[in-house]
Each structure stands twice: as structure tokens, then as C-alpha cells.
Amino acid sequence: TACSSKYVLSQMHPMWQGPLAVPGGDRQSPIDIVVRKSVFDSELKPLVTDYDPDTCQQIWNNGYSFLVEYDDTTDKSTLKGGPLQDKFRLCQFHFHWGESNAWGSEHTVDRRLFPAELHLVHWNSDKYSLFEEAVMEDNGLAVIGVFLKVGKRHEGLQKLVDALPTIRHKDSVVEFTRFDPACLLPTNTDDYWTYHGSLTTPPLTESVSWIVMKQHIEVSHDQLAVFRSLLFTSAEEEVQKSMVNNFRVQQPLRGRTVRSSFT
Numbered sequence: 001t002a003c004s005s006k007y008v009l010s011q012m013h014p015m016w017q018g019p020l021a022v023p024g025g026d027r028q029s030p031i032d033i034v035v036r037k038s039v040f041d042s043e044l045k046p047l048v049t050d051y052d053p054d055t056c057q058q059i060w061n062n063g064y065s066f067l068v069e070y071d072d073t074t075d076k077s078t079l080k081g082g083p084l085q086d087k088f089r090l091c092q093f094h095f096h097w098g099e100s101n102a103w104g105s106e107h108t109v110d111r112r113l114f115p116a117e118l119h120l121v122h123w124n125s126d127k128y129s130l131f132e133e134a135v136m137e138d139n140g141l142a143v144i145g146v147f148l149k150v151g152k153r154h155e156g157l158q159k160l161v162d163a164l165p166t167i168r169h170k171d172s173v174v175e176f177t178r179f180d181p182a183c184l185l186p187t188n189t190d191d192y193w194t195y196h197g198s199l200t201t202p203p204l205t206e207s208v209s210w211i212v213m214k215q216h217i218e219v220s221h222d223q224l225a226v227f228r229s230l231l232f233t234s235a236e237e238e239v240q241k242s243m244v245n246n247f248r249v250q251q252p253l254r255g256r257t258v259r260s261s262f263t
């Protein structure tokens with residue numbers, strides 16, 4: 001899909017972590033969510049996700065994370081409600097993780113780090129006709145963030161974990177069908193924080209309505225270990241580098257308010 005091919009353009013080695021010159025740069029992501037400074041907003045609605053597993057197409061290693069991509073040529077897998085005024089189309093989901101269980105998430109809650117974080121990426125199909133248009137607009141994207149904790153095995157995740165050894169190297173892709181991303185959402189999707197931010201990898205465009213779930217999901221130690229068996233490097237490269245620590249450091253809040261859907 002468009003979102004995926006474009007994503008490969010933006011794949012960068014984590015070395016870019018530095019303060020890249022970003023237009024404006026006053027609404028960058030990720031951030032630390034300071035719970036006691038978040039503001040309850042009673043206008044915030046429950047999230048409404050409507051994902052069709054038949055739109056799942058492929059899974060691939062883009063040299064920074066692994067992406068599960070969805071057919072976003074129709075409104076078959078959508079997100080609406082929450083803080084959003086429009087309908088958003090799912091185009092892909094991916095994760096960020098650490099080399100150890102002590103860190104790996106991009107967002108933090110009162111400075112608390114999680115071992116990994118899931119991002120479900122959607123674009124505003126009411127206002128734009130293509131992902132790459134939406135990615136440049138300030139209300140173009142909506143990304144749901146879900147924290148992962150190490151605990152019991154996540155049955156729904158296992159199908160995805162089993163596919164990872166087939167895409168160990170950068171630019172490898174395999175067909176991946178009939179995966180319902182709703183199984184990766186926590187049981188409670190009514191409680192979330194939301195704020196206006198950016199993509200967390202280049203082009204770092206400030207086009208994202210972030211929706212960070214309060215409730216985490218659990219995955220097993222072994223499942224997370226398979227994430228770490230992926231490689232940043234392609235098959236040809238002599239030195240193979242483990243795909244770990246593919247997260248961006250927290251960015252300044254710059255006066256933004258984080259709203260909460262719960263008290």
C-alpha cells in the first residue's frame with residue numbers, strides 16, 4: 001500500500017536520534033505523559049475501531065521495525081470516535097522495543113518505561129485520498145499507542161511472532177493475511193491520553209493525533225525475544241546488527257496539554 005512503500009523512504013538507522021531540524025518542531029513525539037498534569041476532557045468519546053482481517057496483506061522488515069500492512073484503498077478497516085472528528089483508515093501497525101525488558105517504549109508515563117510499544121497507524125480518509133497527502137497535514141494521521149509488558153503469552157500475537165523468522169533481514173517481505181489487529185488492543189479502550197504530536201521517525205511530520213492507551217497488553221518474554229532476533233541489516237551486509245532499541249527519545253512538551261478520557 002502507499003503508506004508502506006513511503007515508509008521505506010523514511011527508514012533510518014537509529015543514529016538519526018539527534019535533534020533533526022524539523023519544520024516548527026514544537027509538537028514532536030514521543031513525550032513523557034505526566035499523569036497529574038493531564039487534563040480530563042468529558043467531550044472525549046470512546047474509540048470506535050472497525051477492522052476487517054481480510055484487509056491484512058503482508059508483513060515486512062523495513063530496516064527499522066517490522067510492519068504489518070493493510071489494504072487502505074477502501075474504508076474497510078477504520079478508526080473513529082475518541083478525540084477524532086473524522087474517519088481514519090488503518091494502513092499499518094508496527095512496534096518499538098529495547099534490547100532488554102527494562103526499556104523499549106517511545107512514550108513514557110510519569111517517566112515509566114515499558115519493554116515495547118505498539119503503534120496502529122491510520123490516516124484521515126474523510127479529508128484526504130492518499131496516505132502521503134495526509135501525512136503532511138496537521139490532522140492527517142491518528143496513531144494508537146499500546147504499551148507492552150512482559151507476562152503471560154499473548155495468543156493473538158503468536159501468529160505474527162511465527163512469521164518474524166521469515167523476515168529477519170531488512171527489506172524482506174512475506175504474505176500475511178487474516179490478522180485482526182483488534183486482538184492487540186487492551187480490553188479497556190475507553191481510557192486513553194491524547195495529544196497532538198508527530199511521527200517518531202523521519203520525516204517526523206507534525207500530523208499525528210496520538211491516542212495512548214492507559215491499559216497495557218501482556219506478551220511473554222519469549223515472544224519479545226523473537227522481536228529482538230530481527231536484524232536492522234540486509235542479507236548482503238557483512239556485519240549483522242540486531243534490531244533492538246528502535247525507539248526515539250522523549251521530546252519537549254512545548255506547552256502542549258495532554259488530555260485524558262478518564263478521571
Ligand SMILES: CC[C@H](C)CCC(=O)Nc1ccc(S(N)(=O)=O)cc1
Pocket residue numbers: 003006007008009010119121132135143198199200201202203
Ligand atoms: C511521505 C510518507 C512518509 C515517508 C511517512 C511514511 C510513514 O508511514 N512513516 C511513519 C509512520 C508511523 C510512524 S510512528 N512511529 O507511528 O510515529 C513513524 C513513521
Ligand SMILES: [Zn+2]
Pocket residue numbers: 094095096119200
Ligand atoms: Zn511507531
